[in-house]
């Protein structure tokens with residue numbers, strides 16, 4: 001039996017301020033995304049979290065940094081009018097850059113790999129971007145490094161071409177100031193923020209602004225098993241969007257209170273529960289974030305106000321997360337996640353393969369970075 005959705009609405013109560021938006025340009029559709037209360041089956045009624053639905057943007061979460069990075073590069077003179085933009089993306093930033101290219105008049109090339117869903121490649125092409133796929137992973141840095149090498153090659157032979165470099169560009173994190181302001185306006189107070197980590201952009205940008213307003217904010221990072229970001233050994237990953245085989249400079253390690261690694265079967269379970277019980281759902285990062293935010297809602301004291309960022313919607317995952325045949329082939333069905341994560345004391349204590357949490361977060365490259373700084 002499904003619970004009555006109206007019976008357990010916490011503060012702030014569900015309101016919809018009318019936003020009779022009449023946009024003159026597609027970029028004006030970015031932002032002012034809604035928030036949805038999510039409880040069962042992730043948490044008991046009354047103990048849920050507020051999901052910020054970034055899938056309501058025309059392309060997804062990354063419309064915000066794509067527009068901001070291009071705008072700032074133009075302002076600084078790094079990107080000349082009409083010059084090409086080249087970037088590595090698994091899809092979401094590519095969609096945002098296609099929008100930025102249309103908005104500011106730049107041709108866009110997205111370098112991806114065979115893991116990009118055909119629907120996303122077609123959508124990017126339809127929206128005017130050129131999609132190039134690398135064919136083999138880099139021996140150490142995996143697909144991500146192979147994509148970055150291809151971007152470097154393209155930049156070297158295309159005069160005036162600009163790469164936003166979402167892994168290192170501070171404008172990526174800064175782009176989320178409006179999102180933070182929206183969350184404050186929508187929720188009033190935020191105690192815990194749960195965010196997936198890929199480039200580190202939205203967790204860093206949001207937590208910086210939210211912490212200025214709420215100094216006791218707890219930031220929980222959500223990563224994929226097999227991702228190297230928080231000090232685990234890099235391994236092949238099925239989940240896209242969150243996680244990385246390299247260490248992005250945009251990750252603000254000091255901002256995190258804890259990190260959770262989530263496995264694909266657990267994210268699939270959460271995505272499908274969201275779709276069934278709350279209609280709204282998304283892809284790998286949405287499932288992983290919902291699982292962890294639900295755990296936080298059960299574990300933190302009653303009354304803790306938890307915000308979770310849902311980066312995109314479900315459509316591009318219809319042939320993976322929501323496809324029984326594909327999921328069965330990958331052994332992802334029929335596995336209900338445990339009620340809580342395993343715990344490890346140090347982020348590199350052992351290689352984890354299922355939902356695991358670590359309450360110590362540190363930069364795995366801190367020593368190398370300090371040495372480079374001293375030189």
Ligand SMILES: Cc1ncc(COP(=O)(O)O)c(C=O)c1O
Pocket residue numbers: 062091092093196197198199200201202203240241242243283285286311312
């Ligand atoms: C669907 C999805 N979720 C989560 C993330 C991670 O966000 P960030 O790069 O801001 O850490 C990304 C990044 O590309 C993404 O595409």
